Each structure stands twice: as structure tokens, then as C-alpha cells.
Amino acid sequence: PAVLIYFRCLKMLSDIDPQLHFSELRVLLEQYWTLFPQHEIRDIYVAAINFCIRQLNTGARSFIRDALDLYRSGLERAIIFEDGFLSKYTYNNILLLAIALEEWDWARQFLEDYRTTLPQRDRDSAYRYNLATYYFRKKDYPRAQETLRHVEFRDAFYNLDSRRMLIRIYFDAGEVMALDSLLDSFAIYLRRKRASLGYHKDLNLNFVHFVKNLVRIDWTNETEKNTLREKIRSTKYVAEREWLLSKV
Numbered sequence: 001p002a003v004l005i006y007f008r009c010l011k012m013l014s015d016i017d018p019q020l021h022f023s024e025l026r027v028l029l030e031q032y033w034t035l036f037p038q039h040e041i042r043d044i045y046v047a048a049i050n051f052c053i054r055q056l057n058t059g060a061r062s063f064i065r066d067a068l069d070l071y072r073s074g075l076e077r078a079i080i081f082e083d084g085f086l087s088k089y090t091y092n093n094i095l096l097l098a099i100a101l102e103e104w105d106w107a108r109q110f111l112e113d114y115r116t117t118l119p120q121r122d123r124d125s126a127y128r129y130n131l132a133t134y135y136f137r138k139k140d141y142p143r144a145q146e147t148l149r150h151v152e153f154r155d156a157f158y159n160l161d162s163r164r165m166l167i168r169i170y171f172d173a174g175e176v177m178a179l180d181s182l183l184d185s186f187a188i189y190l191r192r193k194r195a196s197l198g199y200h201k202d203l204n205l206n207f208v209h210f211v212k213n214l215v216r217i218d219w220t221n222e223t224e225k226n227t228l229r230e231k232i233r234s235t236k237y238v239a240e241r242e243w244l245l246s247k248v
Helices: 002-014 018-035 038-057 063-076 088-100 104-113 123-137 141-148 156-173 176-192 199-216 222-234 241-247
Strands: none
Touching: 002 018, 002 038, 018 038, 018 063, 038 063, 063 088, 088 104, 088 123, 104 123, 123 141, 123 156, 141 156, 156 176, 156 199, 176 199, 199 222, 199 241, 222 241
């Protein structure tokens, strides 16, 4: 069985029918996961989860359930922890998958149940950032804003994503003055930090640019709206592309 599990992993990553081998791998893991030491079974689970994420990136949304189920069994069996801790990125991925399936109660309980498994250095900010994300996705903007005020911005990921979250909140709430101020300060921050941000600078600067266009657009002019929509689609690096397109 152990050899067969590795065989299915290999075929899942390289075969012409990877989804078949992924399905077979899921069945085998349920039966034989205890055959492996912790570091090996973790690598196998990560390979299966990454396969789901690649499928999701191609638009195959049915893999949301598969990915969340793998994460759940990995949590229950203590497989996906590293040195006893849950990484902040895994914590965030699990939350987003649960939200995508609208499992709101489970998602909220997950944040509380696994808060103490986050590394001590990131624990408070990771928890608060994800709690703000939860409220934001539920469109509870006042709670999302209040929670974001307590997120430590020393982490670049939280910094960039929290600013984008606030921009979307201000846009949806029609808070034009706060939105303009945040867009300008965000652009200044991105240009100042360009050396350390890599392509994330372009992702976020283009996001700022297109939000400003959304604020200025003539909503009665279909040609102008179509032009903006096409620019958003064709620009290589754009953060929150789907959100921007939903607003045009």
C-alpha cells in the first residue's frame, strides 16, 4: 500500500489523467495513512493539497471541497503541523476554503480552535488578520475595520492584503474621502518599498490604478466601462482582478 500511494502521487503529478490518480490516492490515504512517519505523510498530504490548488487555479471549483477535506483530516490527525505548529499560510488557506463553501460557523470555530497552534511570533496578528477576513467576507465591514486596526503590519503579506481589504471596504461603503487618502498613501508605500516587494509592487500599484479609474468612470458610458474591463483583464499583474471586474 505504501508503494501504491507513492505511485498514485507520481501519476497524479505527471499523468494524462491526474484526477483519476488523485481520487485513488484519496481512497488509499483514508486506509493506510498510519503506515508512514509523520514527516512523510505530511509531504504526501501537501502534494495532494497542492494538486487541488493547481486545479482551482484553472477554474475547477469542485476541488475546493477536496482541498478542505484534506486539510480537515490533516488537522484531525495532526499531520499538517510543522514542529507542532500550524503555519500562518495554512491557517489562512483553510479559512478561505471554508468561506468559499460558505461554512461560516465551522470557519469561525476553526479560527478559535487553532489560534494557539500558530507560531508565537505571528499568533496575534495572524489570528486578527484572518478574523478580519472572515468579517469582511461576511460583509460585516464595521467589525472587519475594527479588527484590522489591531493587525501588526510588520509582515508584508498582512500589510498589503489589509490595505487592499480596507480599500474594498471604503469603495463598497462609498467612503470617498477615506478611499482617496488610502489609495494615495498605499501608492507611496509601494513605491518606497519597491526593492523588497518584487512583482507584488506591480500587482498592487495596478490595483490602486484601477480602483482610481473605478472612482472616476462615467457609469453611463458603456464604451468607457468596456475599455476599463478589457484593461483589467489584459494587464499581466493585477491584485484582486475578479473583484475589480465585478465592479465594472
